[in-house]
Amino acid sequence: xxxxxxxxxxAKHYKKHPxxxxxxxxxxxxxxxxxIDKNIYHIDLMTNVGIYVLLAMGLNVVxxxxxxxxxxxxxxxxxxxxxxxxxxxxxxxxxxxxLPLAGLLSMFFGxxxxxxxxxxxxxxxxxxxxxxxxxxxxxxxxxxxxxxxPNGLLGIDRPAxxxxxxxxxxxxxxxxxxxxxxxxxxLLFRMSDSKIGRALVxxxxxxxxxxxxxxxxxxxxxxxxxxxxxxxxxxxxxxASKQTIITPDSFDFVLSVLIxxxxxxxxxxxxxxxxxxxxxxxxxxxxxxxxASYRMLIFGIIVILMMSFRPQGILGGQLIRRExxxxxxxxxxxxx
Amino acid sequence: MPLLEVKAVSxxxxxxxxxxxxxxxxxxxxxxxxIGPNGAGKTSFFNCVTGLIPVDGGQILFDKGxxxxxxxxxxKILEAGIAxxxxxxxxxxxxxxxxxxxxxxxxxxxxxxxxxxxKTQRLRxxxxxxxxxxxxxxxxxxxxxxxxxxxxxxxxxxxxxxxIARALACGPKLLLLDEPVAGMNPTEKEEIIALIxxxxxxxxxxxxxEHDMQVIMPxxxxxxxxxxxxKIAEGTPDEVQKNPRVIEAYLGEG
Numbered sequence: 093x094x095x096x097x098x099x100x101x102x103a104k105h106y107k108k109h110p111x112x113x114x115x116x117x118x119x120x121x122x123x124x125x126x127x128i129d130k131n132i133y134h135i136d137l138m139t140n141v142g143i144y145v146l147l148a149m150g151l152n153v154v155x156x157x158x159x160x161x162x163x164x165x166x167x168x169x170x171x172x173x174x175x176x177x178x179x180x181x182x183x184x185x186x187x188x189x190x191l192p193l194a195g196l197l198s199m200f201f202g203x204x205x206x207x208x209x210x211x212x213x214x215x216x217x218x219x220x221x222x223x224x225x226x227x228x229x230x231x232x233x234x235x236x237x238x239x240x241x242p243n244g245l246l247g248i249d250r251p252a253x254x255x256x257x258x259x260x261x262x263x264x265x266x267x268x269x270x271x272x273x274x275x276x277x278x279l280l281f282r283m284s285d286s287k288i289g290r291a292l293v294x295x296x297x298x299x300x301x302x303x304x305x306x307x308x309x310x311x312x313x314x315x316x317x318x319x320x321x322x323x324x325x326x327x328x329x330x331x332a333s334k335q336t337i338i339t340p341d342s343f344d345f346v347l348s349v350l351i352x353x354x355x356x357x358x359x360x361x362x363x364x365x366x367x368x369x370x371x372x373x374x375x376x377x378x379x380x381x382x383x384a385s386y387r388m389l390i391f392g393i394i395v396i397l398m399m400s401f402r403p404q405g406i407l408g409g410q411l412i413r414r415e416x417x418x419x420x421x422x423x424x425x426x427x428x
Numbered sequence: 429m430p431l432l433e434v435k436a437v438s439x440x441x442x443x444x445x446x447x448x449x450x451x452x453x454x455x456x457x458x459x460x461x462x463i464g465p466n467g468a469g470k471t472s473f474f475n476c477v478t479g480l481i482p483v484d485g486g487q488i489l490f491d492k493g494x495x496x497x498x499x500x501x502x503x504k505i506l507e508a509g510i511a512x513x514x515x516x517x518x519x520x521x522x523x524x525x526x527x528x529x530x531x532x533x534x535x536x537x538x539x540x541x542x543x544x545x546x547k548t549q550r551l552r553x554x555x556x557x558x559x560x561x562x563x564x565x566x567x568x569x570x571x572x573x574x575x576x577x578x579x580x581x582x583x584x585x586x587x588x589x590x591x592i593a594r595a596l597a598c599g600p601k602l603l604l605l606d607e608p609v610a611g612m613n614p615t616e617k618e619e620i621i622a623l624i625x626x627x628x629x630x631x632x633x634x635x636x637x638e639h640d641m642q643v644i645m646p647x648x649x650x651x652x653x654x655x656x657x658x659k660i661a662e663g664t665p666d667e668v669q670k671n672p673r674v675i676e677a678y679l680g681e682g
Contacts, residue, residue: 279545286544286551287534287558294520294531301518304478306506306535306598315541 111281118364119274126263136262139334141374142269143327148354148366149276150323155352156361157289158316159296160210161218164225165351168321170343171198172328174232177245177338187251191329198325199318201228206317210310213299225348233340244339248332258333265334272330273367276323280363283319292316293361357398359408368406429492431456431633432477432510432602437486439469439476439657446472448657449486452635454602459624459634461648461665463641465677468654470637471515474604478512479505491601507535511600513591515607515637521580525571525590528579529562532597562597569593569623585616589623596627603627605636609643621647645669653677 176190209220250258294302358369430453439447543551
């Protein structure tokens with residue numbers, strides 16, 4: 093009796109609030125993580141995984157939904173981190189105000205780089221974003237007067253709630269990251285279920301047909317780019333407040349590739365897939381620590397095996413590799 | 429004034445003239461057939477009208493001459509009221525049938541990203557409308573039972589129909605069909621003919637490229653014949669069939 097009543101109750105509410113319940117069911121168990129595992133090191137690791145999840149979910153909007161390859165995503169993460177750091181160091185702006193500002197500035201740069209580069213596709217867009225990523229990192233490295241150059245910025249304030257300030261203990265950061273992941277996941281689900289989400293997938297499937305169906309492709313792609321860089325900016329501010337020190341080498345090309353690997357491994361276009369990919373690739377190097385110097389070798393082999401036996405990713409349903417496989421379908425049906 | 433009036437449109441690809449001062453008009457509520465041998469420039473003509481390739485010269489007037497479509501991007505042309513299908517199917521293969529048709533409603537709904545985030549009244553109302561109307565369109569095309577299937581799993585004939593349903597979702601005044609019955613069996617062809625007649629009853633004009641004379645002749649009010657980028661004949665199906673220039677274009681000089 094009771095289970096059926098529960099099922100009915102659940103089915104009714106699931107139909108009404110599918111995404112809210114999904115986010116709740118998948119993420120709520122993590123609330124207990126710091127209560128069960130008291131190891132500070134593990135909690136710290138999971139907090140970093142939370143930041144990775146944010147980044148992977150954000151990159152998934154551009155790579156997974158819209159099918160636009162972005163190889164410079166770490167740059168937006170860096171812009172977010174430096175925005176909060178500079179605002180805080182120079183003007184003492186608190187974390188809670190710095191967080192959205194970091195997202196907004198990162199989004200602004202996303203649109204600035206997006207407007208010229210959205211006109212190219214595929215490999216060319218990948219190179220453009222790669223170049224942008226390097227420019228940002230090198231600029232931060234060399235603008236010594238502003239960014240402290242290679243030494244980075246130190247003494248960034250931790251978040252505070254009233255008189256109580258976060259400390260070296262990672263537990264509050266863990267919950268903050270979990271909260272941001274939950275909000276991001278929910279909003280991304282809402283987007284994917286709307287006409288914007290459908291338009292993005294349509295653009296990935298066939299950009300020419302999408303524009304003939306009335307989708308302003310440039311505008312919709314810019315939405316995706318802006319949203320994606322906003323999320324990276326927020327993740328950056330969280331990262332800066334947690335580390336209290338940021339240097340340009342935290343935001344190198346390898347990070348962009350790692351995040352891309354998370355999205356691909358989890359299954360492109362799948363929101364939970366990105367989260368799972370970030371979890372796997374974030375935790376795996378630590379699990380493999382016992383293998384000492386063979387660690388990265390085994391890590392690489394696992395990724396290669398995964399991609400050869402399940403190329404659509406862990407949670408990827410349909411095989412979505414258009415952007416990476418086929419190059420130019422544009423205006424293919426010319427005169428006949 | 430006709431609904432669509434194309435005046436002396438030209439298009440060159442390098443040294444090759446794909447369209448040479450091609451003119452054509454479609455009246456409201458009319459079915460016009462566009463025929464011609466392979467390479468005559470029919471699809472190029474469609475691509476010019478839908479803004480996929482810019483024209484080199486001439487004018488494309490729409491809505492009784494009120495709107496000049498030259499230089500419009502494809503999505504603006506669709507908003508003006510011209511929807512199309514493609515010769516080699518361009519449905520969204522990894523989306524469901526309902527989603528495919530729902531995409532067609534993009535330009536007819538106003539809610540944006542913020543509405544989606546906040547789940548506003550407007551979004552809920554529009555989403556409800558989109559899926560109700562999409563279901564109706566699938567029913568109209570005889571695909572209602574497969575609404576939640578992934579489009580690539582459908583047989584070819586149904587994919588062709590899905591593409592027409594998607595174009596109708598845009599609420600066009602003029603529908604451009606590029607070889608809608610290519611690769612279909614006789615029964616399927618009959619169904620498509622009946623559907624196109626029903627589309628016209630919805631007050632939508634139709635311009636069809638088609639090679640199959642058994643389809644185009646009984647269906648069209650008027651037939652335009654193209655060869656080598658220009659119009660060589662125009663008239664009722666009977667007139668066109670007797671026109672010596674048309675016979676020559678198809679069969680070569682005797």
